[in-house]
Ligand SMILES: NC(=O)C1=CN([C@@H]2O[C@H](COP(=O)(O)OP(=O)(O)OC[C@H]3O[C@@H](n4cnc5c(N)ncnc54)[C@H](O)[C@@H]3O)[C@@H](O)[C@H]2O)C=CC1
């Protein structure tokens with residue numbers, strides 16, 4: 001089946017699609033607005049540490065394949081670094097670096113005692129067997145074991161990784177260190193010390209942001225029309241929460257195309273039929289393209305898949321009045337400006353998707369204290385954190401007449417800059 005990524009077509013434009021470059025641009029603006037000297041930007045523009053590893057894996061057919069992986073640690077002035085591990089064919093060093101910076105910003109925004117980290121392996125798990133994936137996951141942990149750990153850098157799930165992969169990684173780490181160490185990783189199965197509510201946490205956080213943004217725009221969520229690009233962990237739970245809230249989910253997309261129904265899709269059926277990689281559209285003949293999904297008539301649009309989906313090519317064609325970024329980096333800077341000029345309320349990734357790392361933090365705290373919370377406790381705490389974070393950023397954006405992305409970066413970098421200064425690094 002042909003993947004519908006529209007990357008190649010988009011690369012031909014002059015628009016800057018380099019996610020690291022774009023992030024650096026906004027970090028610089030945020031630090032300038034906060035009045036920090038240029039040394040602070042020099043420190044923050046790149047991760048402090050990046051490890052590249054080569055992981056040999058015995059494949060089921062007896063051959064050996066060598067995979068390239070990365071772990072980036074952006075800044076550990078506040079505490080251990082933290083962030084997911086992505087298994088995807090398009091993983092690059094630049095992407096992992098940008099993703100680690102975004103994790104630092106998220107930690108600042110929701111006030112967690114962490115810096116940002118992120119990992120990735122160039123691979124396509126959709127074409128690998130269960131056992132090959134286990135060997136790859138364990139090999140990655142062996143390769144990065146020196147720089148990670150519960151007080152150093154704590155991995156978690158991201159695109160095409162899940163609680164099973166976290167379980168193998170935990171087991172491998174515990175074997176290397178010769179003690180059981182649940183706080184090494186989050187997003188684990190609950191029976192291995194995972195937190196209730198972590199699986200749905202990213203989507204819960206996005207749901208709270210949608211609710212708050214809808215209030216600002218005077219949109220009633222009941223009967224609001226929503227389109228979601230991505231039907232994996234973030235996108236599928238979100239579809240369920242929106243459906244349960246009475247909204248009409250009129251469009252969903254995965255890597256192979258999109259489904260649309262102006263009367264609302266049958267979300268329970270789609271959830272039942274989707275596979276573990278968030279694929280569901282392949283079951284239908286009548287599909288739209290991913291590009292078409294972004295442009296459908298709806299009130300709320302949620303990119304929940306990969307980077308660089310909303311660009312200067314399609315930003316003007318977006319009909320939604322609210323765009324909430326569940327994915328990391330789905331909108332280019334040029335497109336951010338176009339949406340803002342068009343009066344679209346854009347809730348940026350570093351805020352909207354921070355529910356995942358927030359509950360990961362709760363998981364780590366529960367592991368450290370050996371005392372576990374109910375799902376209700378987790379959800380109440382997440383609600384408080386997200387509402388506060390949304391309010392801080394919305395108020396700053398309005399007060400300073402800037403877009404919410406810049407406001408989020410200003411709030412996200414501040415504590416890290418202060419901690420780095422107190423440590424005497426800058
Ligand atoms: N899982 C988590 O806790 C968090 C995830 N995120 C972000 O949310 C986004 C989605 O992540 P998950 O739902 O966890 O991943 P997932 O692996 O569960 O699902 C990924 C979805 O994206 C689709 N997809 C993959 N390649 C695509 C392409 N080239 N074009 C269009 N769609 C494509 C897949 O078909 C699938 O539906 C990512 O940007 C991730 O970094 C952000 C914060 C936390």
Ligand SMILES: O=C(O)CCC(=O)C(=O)O
Nearest residue numbers: 083084156158356357360
């Ligand atoms: O749960 C975590 O620690 C990290 C989640 C993540 O990778 C992200 O927010 O992009």
